[in-house]
Amino acid sequence: YKQRKPQLPEEKCNLHPKRNVEILCKECNVPLCAKCIFMKEHTGHQLDDLEEKYAEKVAFCRSEISKIQEYYLSTSQGLKKEIKEDVMAIKNTMDDIRSSIRAEAESLKELVNRVTSDKLEQANIMEESLLKTLKSQEKTYEDYTEYLEKLLKEFHSYKSIDNIRVLFSDDFKNLKIQSIPETAQPVLPVFTAGHFDKDEVSKLLGSVNFPNTKLNNRRIKPMENASTQLKLTGKQMRRDAEKSDVKQTLSLSSSVTKVREYTVPGVEDVNHISLGKSGRLWGSDDKGNLVQTDLQGDQLQKIQTSGRDEGYHTVTQDGDLIYTDRKNKVINRIKQDNTIIEFIKTGDWEPLCIHSSQINGDILVGMEKGVKAKVTRYNKTRKEIQNIPSDNKGQEIYSYPHYITENINGDICTSDYNKEAVVVVNKSGQHRFSYTGHGSEFYPFGICNDLLGHIIVCNGYLGNCSLDIIDQDGRFLSLLLTQQQGINNPRGLCVDDENNLHVGQYNTNTMTVYKYLQ
Template sequence: METVSTQLKPTEKQRKQDREKSYVKQTLSLSSSVTKVRKYKVPGVRHVFHISLGKSARPWGSDSRGNLVQTDLQGNQLQKIQTSESEGYHTVTQDGDLIYTDRKNKVINRITPDNTITEFIKTGNWEPLSIHSSHINGDILVGMRKDNEGKVTRYNKTGTEIQNIQRNNKGQTLYSRPHYITKNINGDVCVSDLNKQAVVVVDKSGHHRFSYTGQGSEFYMYPYGIGTDVLGHILVCESIRETVHLLDQDGQFLSLLLTPQQGVKYPYSVCVDDDNNLWVGQSITNKVTVYKYLQ
């Protein structure tokens, strides 16, 4: 059953951010080509299954074995945490803290500025898989799974549950394995669901907007990392075919932004930074490549 969160009036800070984003949106457009900005390795991980960024420009990268490492922009290790295995399981909050899911213990942990790890949210009988913190209002979105069924739960920045999204208006389950999650500029919740072989998008009220299943009737989508940008584009990794798909905010396919012809090898994770650069992590190495695709 879908529950709808109460919409709060925007603060002056949010209104200012909205005005700034509106200005950026008017001045930015897709570039005719994708340019490589930098490449670095994340020490202490076997591959880069997920990337999360804060305003400190100190990215976090993780692999499938629970190694979670923070580096500087040159790839020098700043800190390392051993966590339980998962995929899109960490995010940097509006306040700059790192929070991450612990599937085994069914909790979400927070790392405070003094590097103390504290238990932040308990998820009951549900395994938390993926997590995303909005830098606009601080809301936290968590993709969860129990008995082969998935859901998305929204919490406010203090960890209070305010919304559950599980079924569409016909009572059908929306998710099976929501292993990567993000939020778009229009408030849409965008989920990469491996078992559904689809990107599943709902609006801020939890109503299903669309599902993207790839290109062509014979195309089986195996979606992994997912991100959005200031123009509302949805970027999703299709690692099997080594591509990054670019969609508009209504789910229309725009292009294969990155392909093997551009030297991309098994992209698994994506993230867009405050300078509108695209960060891409790989599943077969511990390399991260940063691209510029907007002008």
């Protein structure tokens, strides 16, 4: 009804007050009555029906009003909302950056304290060695003084002897004063002060910079898709576009291709894998053997631990390896100079599995104490900042978390053997979903994520082994590998920087590498 043809309002002619205007002179662009068209001023001019032209103008106004209300106004409000979201994102990002700066400073302070402690210990050892030398020299002169006093008494005794023949005996001839023992004066240590300034200290710490990327304009959907535009804010559009760009670059391949095989020496099987810098790899078996190898498969170092068939080690953002010690209830750190230090104490809880976040450097640890289990988060300074023992309904989330990882959206993904499920919670600790396999039996072991947010998990059920892949919302995508493709008891799992999937198995130390993305 609103879109019906509008009626021309009644308006009297200025020259002929008894007549209504109903004609438009196109050349003069003025409304006329029927009598005006015979006037000399409009002779030969083109004329239009004023009612039709009025209807066109009103229709144009309605169209522009509709555009403003349905597109321009809603789009600008969406962009305004996006700016507010960006303000909050900047505040949160800067809060995280400030926390990272403080955490890094604390790490540096701790390192300075450790170095200072080592140097003080070195000074103590030097002092002890020098004092020991001087004590020995002091004892030499004490013995020499004792000898002189004894010799002095003997000379005195000969001086008072009545029998003169004694003074010409062999015993008297043999009395000679021994030379004073020589000792070396110690060289005192000298302290050489270190040379450092503010700039050098600043280089040791991270910096805050804008990434060297081209700024993207806020995405504005074309007006012809305004109906879709009303359903999406600018932020959502940008996220969808980014996801679309990633999917255009990489996607699941229709088939899995075997790339190569290599051996991890020093272990009986490969239950867990941690990739380090420069392609170096850490592998462990269920006997507690933890081995580092290089790209050529040469063993670089080997450590005996209390670990079993769980994901008990991980590489930090700094390139150090940290691993759990269930027996002593601690987490150890292997620095790049191969020294091992006690990193975190877990109290009464046995640490089972561990993962170092590549998002913010936090450390996620799956633990158990009797029949209880939880996941604990520590920050870079080893401070406990989160515990996830139960969901928002008070139900226990975990029973035996023995492998753990973190997805690109911050979700914590855990293989829980007793629950026979992959348990996924968001970064706030709220339970999102549990994946219980794509078949009758499901015993989850090694677990990892890729840059598309996929969750890949080993199903180690005897007789029905597989590698399952699900999306970040828990939807089953496919069985990447099955026993028919040569998989037998898969355990260790990781994705490298080239998006290759490394798979370790039980009862063999041979690793197999697959290409599963295209």
